[in-house]
Amino acid sequence: MNNLGLIISLVLIAGGLIWLLVRSLSGREVERPIIFIFMGVAVSVPLLFNITFSEKATPIVKAVFDKVEYLPEGSRVLISFDYGPSMAPEVQPMSDAFIRHCLAKNHKLFLMGLWATGQSLNADAVERVIKREFPEKVGGVDYVNIGYKAGSQGVLNVIITDFRKLYATDVDGRDLDSLPIFQDIKSLKDMDLLLSVGGGFPGVKEWVQFAGDPGNVPTAGGSAAVTTPLMYPYYPRQLVGLLGGIKGAAEYESELKKHYPQFDKMPTPGVAMMGPQTLAHLMVMAFIVVGNIAFFLGKKRDS
Amino acid sequence: MSTARRTSLIILAAVIILFLVSWFAKFSAVQNTGAPFGISVRDGFYITLAAFCSLAIFSFLYKDNPYYKFAEHLFVGISAAYWMCVGFWSTFVGNFIPKVSRTLSDFFEVPFKSFDIFYFIPLILGILLLLRLSNKYGWLSRWSLAFIVGTTAGLNLIRYLRSDFISQVSNTFVPLVVDWEGIDAFFSDFSLAANGQFIMILGNWVVFIGVFCGLVYFFFSKEHKGFFGTASRVGVWVLMITFGASFGYTVMGRVSLLVGRLTFLFGDWLGLID
Amino acid sequence: MKEILMVFLALLLAGGISSAGAQESAPPPDTGTLVVTPAPAPPAPVTNLNAKDKPNDHGAGVVVTWTPSADDVVGSTRVFGYAILRAATPEGPFLERGKVPIGEGVFEDQGSLDEVSPDYMADHVDYYYKVRVISPDTTVYADSEIFGPVQCFGQWFNTNKLPVLIFVLCFTTLAIFFITHARRGAELYIRPLAGIEAVDEAIGRATEMGRPILYVLGLGTAAEIATIASFTILGRVAKKVAEYQTGIIVPCYDPIVMTVAQETVKASYLDAGRPDAYNEDMVYFVTQSQFAYVAAVNGTMLRELPATNIYMGKFFAESLILAETGALAGSIQIAGTDEVAQIPFFVVACDYTLIGEELYAASAYLGREPVLLGSLKAQDYAKAAIMIMAVIGFVAAIVGWDWYVNLFNVPSN
Amino acid sequence: MKRQIPLALVFIFGVILIIQYFVPHEKSEWIFEFLMDWIYIIGIFALALGIWSLIRVSWDKIRLRRENWQYSVVALLGLTAMIFFGFDYFRNFFNAAGLQNFMFRHFFDYVMIPIQSTMFSLLAFFIASASYRAFRARSLLASLLLLAALIVMIRFNPYFGPLTAYLEQTASWLLNVPNLAAKRAIVIGVGLGIVATALKVILGIERAYLGKD
DSSP states (O other), X not given: OHHHHHHHHHHHHHHHHHHHHHHHHTTOOOOHHHHHHHHHHHHHHHHHHTOOOOOOOOHHHHHHHHHHHHSOTTOEEXXXXXXXXXXXXXXXXXXXXXXXXXXXXXXXXXXXXXXXXXXXXXXXXXXXXXXXXXXXXXBTTTEEEEEEOSOTHHHHHHHTTOGGGTOSBOTXXXXXXXXXXXXXXXXXXXXXEEEEEESSSSSHHHHIIIIIHHHTOOEEEEEOTTTHHHHGGGTTTTOSOEEEHHHHHHHHHHHHHHHOGGGTTXXXXXXXXXXXXXXXXXXXXXXXXXXXXXXXXXXXXXX | OOHHHHHHHHHHHHHHHHHXXXXXXHHHHHHHTTOOHHHHHHHHHHHHHHHHHHHHHHGGGTOOOHHHHHHHHHHHHHHHHHHHHHIIIIIIIIIIHHHHOHHHHHHHTOOOOXXXXXXXXXXXXXXXXXXXXXXTTGGGHHHHHHHHHHHHHHHHHHHHIIIIIIHHHHHTOOOSSOSOOOHHHHHHTOSOXXXXXXXXXXXXXXXXXXXXXXXXXXXXXXXXXHHHHHHHHHHHHHHHHHHHHHHHHHHHHHHHHHHHHHHIIIIIITOSOO | OHHHHHHHHHHHHHHHHHHHHHHHTSOOTTOOOOOOXXXXXXXXXXXXXXXXXXXXXXXXXXEEXXXXXXXXXXXXXXXXXXXXXXXXXXXXXXXXXXXXXXTOOEEEEEOBSOTTSTTBOOTTOOEEEEEEEEOSSTTOEEEOOOEEEEOOOOOSSOGGGHHHHHHHHHHHHHHHHHHHHHHTTOOOOOOOOHHHHHHHHHHHHHHHHTOOEEEEEESOOTTSHHHHHHHHHHHHHHHHHHHHTOOEEEEESSHHHHHHHHHXXXXXXXXXXXXXXXXXXXXXXXXXXXXXXXXXXXHHHHHHOOSEEEEEEEOOTHHHXXXXXXXXXXXXXXXXXXXXXXXXXXXXXXXXXXXXXXHHHHHHHHHOOHHHHHHHHHHHHHHHHHHHHXXXXXXXXXXXXXXXXXXXXXXXX | OXXXXXXXXXXHHHHHHHHHHHOOSHHHHHHHHHHHHHHHHHHHHHHHHHHHHHHHHHHHHHHTTOTTHHHHHHHHHXXXXXXXXXXXXXXXXXXXXXXXXXXXXXXIIIIIHHHHHHHHHHXXXXXXXXXXXXXXXXXXXXXXXXXXXXXXXXXXXXXXXXXXXXXXXXXXXHHHTXXXXXXXXXXXXXXXXXXXXHHHHHTTSOOGGGOOO
């Protein structure tokens, strides 16, 4: 499907280019409806036929992937859901991808959240992703959801020394001490990787400042496109890597598919959202290039 | 009957048939979900209506045509009335009535607050505005205009002075040298990464020079010659680079809008994607 | 500020949840081995508690400050935050007014002036405060000594806004000086603006082609300054149009803008000595809905095929739709807006664009009245002053003259 | 009289609003809220005036059988229907009142919203045609415009391999640094222009908006 998408898009673009060039060279301006048709096709074809592009992971995204990938099996990874429903379309693909990757690597997964408005989102992820796609994984053994606690960075400040000071049970009301996954866990320092998926405050930045740095635990994450530039300064010293916006999510999803054939059928909302974007951008760029070639050739002819 | 007229009639017939087909198809689709008959008929109609309105607007891309004109005029009429109603209910009934009359408050079923004589002033000013329609007393409407213009001019004067002027000036106060750790450190971090020292310092300089030259470009009482000419030219370059970058950046958002619309057409209406 | 508020809210929520949950989450009966730990020692209380009226406000505000608990250090889990309590008498009862996270030593007790509000806080009445250090365990806390009495009241001048006042006065003086200067007949040079020079030419072109001019005032209200500047330009354009006996179409988005535009155009026709040629339908209202307005103007462009489209005022996302449709209709397009985000689209799609401040300059430039030009001169001087201040600002940022930087930090309301 | 009183009103209310900004006292807030409320209430009357203009222009078109007059009938029908349902307070025809009226909401959801978002989405097409038409390297300035746009857009191209990272960084630098500088210069200029114009309005120097008599 991916190759097909590639071929179709290339044919489209090449066809578009040639058509536009021929018209321009014969001295005629391209009529607007033709440009509109190309644009319409560029956006609707990926939508209709689910054409996607394999996103090449940028180093900052690849760094996160590699970190999760090369942790020894059974490592402890904590994912914090620091976003609300309004940001979910943009960052939820990231948390979903993180969960899939960690469980596929047989890491132990700890889920929590710092946003009051996002309380149900990690429970939803458990239902939607873990229980459906990884039925063999056992709650309390392979993964645990300890849910939301109020207090923002105050929460981090406490659990960096002791989880049990704030969390007595997981979201299902089971005593932490009764859960095998929490057997040797005292604090955040016992984690091997902290992943924060967030869209504002508190988010990735707070995880770096109040958990990753003081606890000396590798920290990475993903954030909404608006806030991503504010996180760059922490990379690479304090942040292992970062997924920025839907493009970051798409890159991670592509990388995941590349390494794990079992995810061939997994939904990739990030990649799907990038399909029309990529093609439309290529289209616009092609127009600009063709327009300029025609312009310079025309100038040559005139002179 | 001229050919053009016949063609347009054929198109009209086709559109109507397609509409009916879509209505029926949508109606069956909705009914399959177990909805009662009346609801299915209604929802099928509404989804089809929404889809045809969207298509009518898209048809403008080809050229101006009767369907676009229809949608355009319908939209104008409906939206003008919409804002009229919203204004009436939320401002007039919601904000004005509770402060002037208990009887009217009861009538409109809004909680009466307390009688406030000052709220008769906007009422009078509003009526003065309506006097525009009279040739003789039209000039009185300027009083209301003067009130609105004066109030907002005062408001804007302060608001822009503070937020667009003073705050922006203060934001420009960034050190041109950031955490200077010696020349070696400076060059060792020679990367375009946002946190590199070189790039931080370069960035601050570019901002400073950009703002400076940009402001020079906006000098009106000075001829753009010599130093002023050079600076204002640099200013225009920075402006153009920015405009280009902003333009390029916006493509993403606009494409998302189109994706949203096409998702409605392909998914909600035609059911081609989920 | 917003972040602090969010933390505050989160803490309020936490307060609600934890206090509610305190009773419920007593040891679950079915878990057998419950280790009963002795209650931990309470954390050290806060010191140096102080409270005073919040300055520069409308009243009903008290600022409480303290030195954080000795146990409030990085890595310690004994302190979870601080709760601020208030009472009307030193004896109590003390009610919680809010919580702040660890490391903080300030709390603004913001009440309401509304007498019916549960949060009502009377001015000129004594209040007493204490701060409670809370630990993760809700039953373990430490109270400070009581501070009071303290009263709150509203002020008549906000000293934080003094710099703004100074700027207002300076600028007003400068503007009045140059205006009177110009009135006395001093010659003021104003650099040419391509967009404005093009206006006359465009009107001539419209006359030759026998097609009307479309003037769009944008989406601003009549009070928006960009719209006011646009009225001045409209007045000038309409006068030319009247002289050349071309047509003008002014579709309006805002009803008040329509009213004013009618006045303006009418006055211009009067000025040009052709009041009979003025027709009320030249300036009309479309609808106050952004895209319905655009749809209608788009239609007008393709049906009337104006020779020139002039867009002056406030524009939003519709800028490119208008400008591209206008280009399709083959019209010359002149645009001007102060809406920064839309300037790129006008620059790309229009023949001439007035960028930002040029729109305001244009209204003065077209009028050619000395008083209007005088203020342009004042604007230029103000810009020069900014440049100098910015240069000093750089020095200040390096040398660390915080007072200078603070001069420009003005509260947001 | 016809001009002096309005000019005096502009001056008085302008100055009141300026002074109001510096006074934090409760009384000053009270004045502010009042004035803002008034503006909205007057706005309703203005809207009535606008609707009147719309009806008159449409009616003239229909009466004189001008070109496209049929569509003015559509506009008037839409207007009448929407006003009818929007003011159907007495629940004579449908259960809910005013803005909650069933038909009112459905007109909004199934006619206004689709047309509105479709109009908005036309931008995707226009942004393409504008790039084709306008982004030509005619001059140095045009080339800068073009180049910056291309660099920012190229991030979405997945086929640039190792170059992608650098393009991405350049793009985000362009958006963060020169963009900031230019926007700031424009905003400072605009701020000054607004302050100067507002001042001229308050002082009664700029008065084109009042018309002439």
